[in-house]
Amino acid sequence: MLPACDSGQNSNISSPPATKPQVSVVTLHPQSVAITAELPGRTTASLEAEVRPQVGGIIQKRLFEEGGEVKEGDALYQINPATYQADYDSAAADLQKAEAALPSAEAKVERYRGLIDQNAVSKQDLDDALASLAQAYADVAAAKAAVETAKINLAYTTITAPISGRVDKSTLTPGALVTASQDTALTTIRTLDPINVDVTQSSTNLLNLRQAIDAGRIKISGSNVSVKLKLENGTIYPLTGKLEFAESAVSETTGTYSVRAQFPNPDRLLLPGMYVRALVEEGVADNSFLMPQRAVSRNAKGEPTALFVNGEGKIEERVLDVGQSVGNNWLVNSGVSDDDRVVVEGSQLVRAGQDVDAVEVIIDDTTGEVRERKQGALPSTEAVSNVASNESLGKIEADASVKN
Structure with a gap:
């Protein structure tokens, strides 16, 4: 009788229904994207002059305050x-x-x-x-x-400032003997407002930009190109600069050419020699798609790919033509269309052709992380991975209740 009872109890237990994997998706829409290039560089004074005597003699007085501001024509030294x-x-x-x-x-x-x-x-x-x-x-x-x-x-005999700006320390003191046009400068004056930023751009990026403009993918923003500045500590300089000029030749040794931008510097926050990164607005790409970088991977051939949820709720994999990065996104040239839903979480648990439950999320462009989830969405990819384990857990609990 015991085997008969066990058999009857087992027949009344039904396995839990299969659950579709849940993935987080972002819906793509075309938009106008500002194409920027982040270029390394250093700040330099817009004007710089080394002060040297034009006649010889004994310095009687120093007439300026070291490290202060002077105007053009101000007296700096008095020679006997x-x-x-x-x-x-x-x-x-x-x-x-x-x-x-x-x-x-x-x-x-x-x-x-x-x-x-x-x-x-x-x-x-x-x-x-x-x-x-x-x-x-x-x-x-x-x-x-x-x-x-x-x-x-x-x-x-009265040495005056040739330019306006901030004056450095004096290399000689009163009583020192100087000669006309000597090698040692008495001091140096630098104009800090405005200040220049010299950056380097690779010739490869230049070619890519020119070809994109010729193909119509990017429209140039005009002759007045604005430039933002990222400082050494990662903060953005509050004032906007403008592009002054770019060199007409590429360096044969480095394959780069120099670009100069000029920034207002009324508070003297920028000093010559600082390492900065200039964000140069090269143009605007109309009707373009930005895809979160976390959604893009590479296949065995090294091609960029992404997983999408089609209209039937199934996973499909596509090969993309990815351009440059824009923040935490990729600029996609081809392979996507309006209202496409790309998978940003849970891609490691699904495969092409599989039915899934897609939940819309919003990605923070600054950090690249999920900022907002739709009601009922899984809180993270770890929670998505628990879907499969929950099925096994349900079977174990059912078996335990039968034995009891």
Whole structure:
């Protein structure tokens, strides 16, 4: 009787119904995508000038505050002007002497011209008087030039700022002897507002961009290309810059070319030499699809693929033509269409042709993680993996109840 009872109880137990795997999907729609290139680079001063003396002498005073802001024409150093003042005074006296001899030479020429008609003086005397007058004019001109030279040298004893900007520390102190056009700069001035950012772009990316523009996939955004800046600590610089120029030749050694952008820097947050990454807006791709990077994998051939849920609720695998990355997404050139549902969670538990329950989720573009789930969706891919194990657990519990 016991085997008969066991047989009867087993016949009344039914296996739990099969459950479809649940996957999370994102519905794709065409949109206009701003194509940006993230390029490494360093900041450089928009203007930079090394201050050197143009005359020799002893530095008497330093007239600026180290590390402060100076304007063009501000006095920086004072060199002892005594020698140059004496040279100027001497040149001025020579000019007066030359100008004093000029009236006498002019009067002599005029007098000889009146007497030449009366044969009172010879023509040779008139020629000598004309030569003396020309010499007097030359002496005056030379004296004026000497005065101007002495005046310039005297002015050079006050060393002024050639540009506006922030001045570095002084390499020499008062009392030091300097010479004209010496190798050692007294200080350096850098203009920090605006500031330049020099970045490098590969020639391969340039070719890809030009071909995409020619094919009509990307429309250029005009001549005024805006540029964003990512700082060393990962934050975005609040002010927007603009592209100034790009080099017309590619480096034969590195295969890159330089691009310069200029940024306003009123708070002096950016200093020359900082490592930054410039986000250059190269154009706009209309009617394009962005697919979360977590949904894309590669097959045995190395081709990018993704799993989709079709209209019948079945899984299908497609090979994609993936372009560049845009944030945490891939720009897909072909292989998708409007309202396609791509699997972003649970892809490891399903295969092509399998029936699934698709639940819509929203992906955070900043982090690439799931930001919002539809009511009833599984909280994570781990919960999705529990679907299969729950079936086995149900069978074990049923067997245990029979034995009891």
